[in-house]
Amino acid sequence: MDPNRHEVSLARPIDGNLLRVCNLTVSYRLGPAYESTALKQVSFTVNCAEIVGLLGESGCGKSTTALALMQMLPANARISMGSIQLDGCNLLSMKEDRLRRLRGSETSIVYQDSETLNPMMRVGNQVMEVLRAHKPAKTAQMRDEIYSIFAALGLKDCDRIYRAFPHQLSGGQRRRVAIAQALICKPRLVIADEPTSSLDSEATTGILDIFRQLRATHNTAILLISHDPETLRAADRLLVMYAGEIVESGPLNEVFEHPAHPYTRALLQCSTRQAAPPMFGVNRHSLACIPGEPPDPCEVLPGCGFSPRCSNRAEICDSLRPRLFEISGVHSARCLQYEARE
Amino acid sequence: MRLLSKKSLLLMSLVAIHVPILFSGLFAPYDVAEQNRDFSFVPPSRIHFTDAHRTLHLRPSVCSLENSGFGQYHENRDRCFPIHFLIMGSPYLLFGVFKSNLHLFGVEAPAKIFLMGTDLYGRDVFSRFLYGGQLSLLTGILATALSLGFGVLFGTLAGYYGGWPDAVIMRIAELFLALPWLYLLFAVRAFLPLNLNAAAAFCLLVSVIGIVGWARPARLVRGIALSSRERHYVLAARLFGGSDSYLIRRHVLPDAYAVIITQAVLLIPQYVLAEVTLSFLGLGVGEPTPSWGNMLSTLQQYQVLVSYWWLAIPGAVLVPVFCSYLLLASELQPRRTAIDA
Numbered sequence: 001m002d003p004n005r006h007e008v009s010l011a012r013p014i015d016g017n018l019l020r021v022c023n024l025t026v027s028y029r030l031g032p033a034y035e036s037t038a039l040k041q042v043s044f045t046v047n048c049a050e051i052v053g054l055l056g057e058s059g060c061g062k063s064t065t066a067l068a069l070m071q072m073l074p075a076n077a078r079i080s081m082g083s084i085q086l087d088g089c090n091l092l093s094m095k096e097d098r099l100r101r102l103r104g105s106e107t108s109i110v111y112q113d114s115e116t117l118n119p120m121m122r123v124g125n126q127v128m129e130v131l132r133a134h135k136p137a138k139t140a141q142m143r144d145e146i147y148s149i150f151a152a153l154g155l156k157d158c159d160r161i162y163r164a165f166p167h168q169l170s171g172g173q174r175r176r177v178a179i180a181q182a183l184i185c186k187p188r189l190v191i192a193d194e195p196t197s198s199l200d201s202e203a204t205t206g207i208l209d210i211f212r213q214l215r216a217t218h219n220t221a222i223l224l225i226s227h228d229p230e231t232l233r234a235a236d237r238l239l240v241m242y243a244g245e246i247v248e249s250g251p252l253n254e255v256f257e258h259p260a261h262p263y264t265r266a267l268l269q270c271s272t273r274q275a276a277p278p279m280f281g282v283n284r285h286s287l288a289c290i291p292g293e294p295p296d297p298c299e300v301l302p303g304c305g306f307s308p309r310c311s312n313r314a315e316i317c318d319s320l321r322p323r324l325f326e327i328s329g330v331h332s333a334r335c336l337q338y339e340a341r342e
Numbered sequence: 343m344r345l346l347s348k349k350s351l352l353l354m355s356l357v358a359i360h361v362p363i364l365f366s367g368l369f370a371p372y373d374v375a376e377q378n379r380d381f382s383f384v385p386p387s388r389i390h391f392t393d394a395h396r397t398l399h400l401r402p403s404v405c406s407l408e409n410s411g412f413g414q415y416h417e418n419r420d421r422c423f424p425i426h427f428l429i430m431g432s433p434y435l436l437f438g439v440f441k442s443n444l445h446l447f448g449v450e451a452p453a454k455i456f457l458m459g460t461d462l463y464g465r466d467v468f469s470r471f472l473y474g475g476q477l478s479l480l481t482g483i484l485a486t487a488l489s490l491g492f493g494v495l496f497g498t499l500a501g502y503y504g505g506w507p508d509a510v511i512m513r514i515a516e517l518f519l520a521l522p523w524l525y526l527l528f529a530v531r532a533f534l535p536l537n538l539n540a541a542a543a544f545c546l547l548v549s550v551i552g553i554v555g556w557a558r559p560a561r562l563v564r565g566i567a568l569s570s571r572e573r574h575y576v577l578a579a580r581l582f583g584g585s586d587s588y589l590i591r592r593h594v595l596p597d598a599y600a601v602i603i604t605q606a607v608l609l610i611p612q613y614v615l616a617e618v619t620l621s622f623l624g625l626g627v628g629e630p631t632p633s634w635g636n637m638l639s640t641l642q643q644y645q646v647l648v649s650y651w652w653l654a655i656p657g658a659v660l661v662p663v664f665c666s667y668l669l670l671a672s673e674l675q676p677r678r679t680a681i682d683a
Contacts, residue, residue, distance in 0.1 A: 070581055097585075104582035116578035120596055129592070130582045181582060 488552025491558030501567025
């Protein structure tokens with residue numbers, strides 16, 4: 001057994017942060033001398049046994065964040081600044097083979113689509129491969145472990161599912177198998193990138209319950225990434241991302257009830273539950289939407305990224321880039337309207 | 343309902359071709375080197391079911407041949423010899439290991455049975471055809487294994503890693519595709535001593551055919567690896583801590599299996615043909631070891647070509663061999679599309 005194997009998990013963090021991301025800046029090279037900045041100085045922390053929600057629309061950098069945390073950014077991506085610390089170890093300076101031992105065993109990802117299973121392999125074997133890569137044991141023992149995680153994930157008829165090929169399972173079952181793959185080694189940080197996309201509300205609730213249970217039983221920290229505020233109701237703390245920046249962060253209830261940033265406010269108004277459900281002729285009004293489009297990530301705006309779409313924009317918003325202002329001890333927003341208040 | 347499906351017909355033809363060649367010692371009535379100087383260029387023996395008095399017999403027979411001079415032979419219908427099945431004859435080694443002298447069929451001493459006639463030295467063309475098939479098909483199979491081995495290795499590396507390894511490997515592959523392999527073989531052969539023993543010539547043949555042919559499968563496998571490495575389940579497996587070698591073994595190569603099998607089936611007849619061509623030109627395994635190519639090489643003489651048609655049989659037999667291999671390839675093709683879909 002490799003003595004370095006558990007080095008990361010043995011080194012206890014001093015301040016209780018499992019994951020600490022500091023000033024992470026990622027850009028994609030799209031051509032010679034042509035870069036688009038996907039993440040701009042993103043900083044956040046995730047504690048043990050905490051569910052952190054990351055909310056934002058498509059293209060705002062959510063998936064880039066997830067891939068950066070796994071150190072699996074595509075070849076044309078470049079981390080120009082910042083650090084990612086897992087348990088006090090900097091992932092950016094870590095060697096590839098150590099990162100590989102970390103992936104799947106310490107940090108794990110539930111990916112957003114259901115094509116993460118190889119169509120030509122039985123799903124049970126695919127889960128076992130993960131276990132075999134990180135915690136090899138006797139086959140029968142590993143199979144028992146997989147059966148128990150299948151059962152915990154609400155997959156009935158484990159035996160059939162274990163031997164099934166992906167096409168023989170429903171979308172929800174496939175997603176659960178993918179989650180089983182991510183959780184089988186009991187990682188301490190799970191990144192769930194749109195884990196419930198294209199699932200119906202019942203399956204969505206089931207999967208969110210699984211995450212809550214997991215946090216309760218194994219102290220797993222979960223970074224829940226979604227574009228849908230409803231999905232993130234399972235989270236304790238919410239980060240709102242816009243155009244590669246974290247524009248607001250705070251406890252879930254506070255952010256949902258008193259959104260501080262104009263973008264968060266607008267986004268929550270767009271949410272389906274907030275608008276009255278349209279019925280035939282009765283109480284019909286269209287869904288709210290945010291006018292305009294997110295800024296081109298290739299352009300560098302001098303001011304706030306949201307200012308062109310903002311409803312209460314001031315003169316200064318176009319020229320001054322806001323920093324994250326503290327509203328209360330745990331709640332902060334990146335908007336100049338709070339500058340005066342501080 | 344059809345009595346025989348296309349698949350079973352195909353299977354039967356493949357068995358019918360390969361089993362006699364595999365067990366050529368058993369199926370061949372004579373040794374390859376056994377010469378009958380009195381019987382050169384004998385046409386294929388006639389098999390009779392009647393004797394001189396036109397009485398029907400269930401057991402087929404052949405009549406003894408008499409040399410009437412000037413290459414003319416006539417059958418002596420009074421001296422008929424029944425064909426015996428599973429009789430003892432000249433000793434041989436089965437698969438080069440097991441000693442045996444059992445032959446599937448044969449006739450008693452003075453008579454001879456030449457199913458495909460004889461050549462200049464009076465050697466039985468049928469026996470030589472079977473033994474020669476071993477060499478020709480083995481060349482095809484080994485060369486295919488060699489070129490597929492190199493092709494899959496380099497194709498996977500190029501497709502999976504991309505970047506400069508891809509560029510370098512594929513440029514070299516294009517160089518090989520542009521090479522006229524026949525002339526390359528002439529050149530290689532010209533470097534080597536004039537008289538090569540059979541084993542050395544065989545190895546040379548296999549390695550040249552195999553090495554020159556690696557580029558085509560490499561390009562195919564590269565294309566598959568290129569698309570396969572982008573698939574979500576490959577990315578997912580990497581996110582769960584899969585190493586490169588694991589990803590290639592478990593996810594990328596299985597995608598290529600169907601194509602590799604189809605390629606193998608297509609390449610074998612192609613390489614058999616390459617062996618036949620090269621041996622025909624005298625670049626392959628030399629006499630007295632038979633191969634389909636060097637058996638055909640006597641046909642280079644116009645006199646032989648126009649007079650003794652039975653010497654062209656090894657060439658004609660290539661047609662059913664190729665047809666069944668190509669049919670097998672097309673039979674395997676739908677499996678590939680089913681997996682891709």
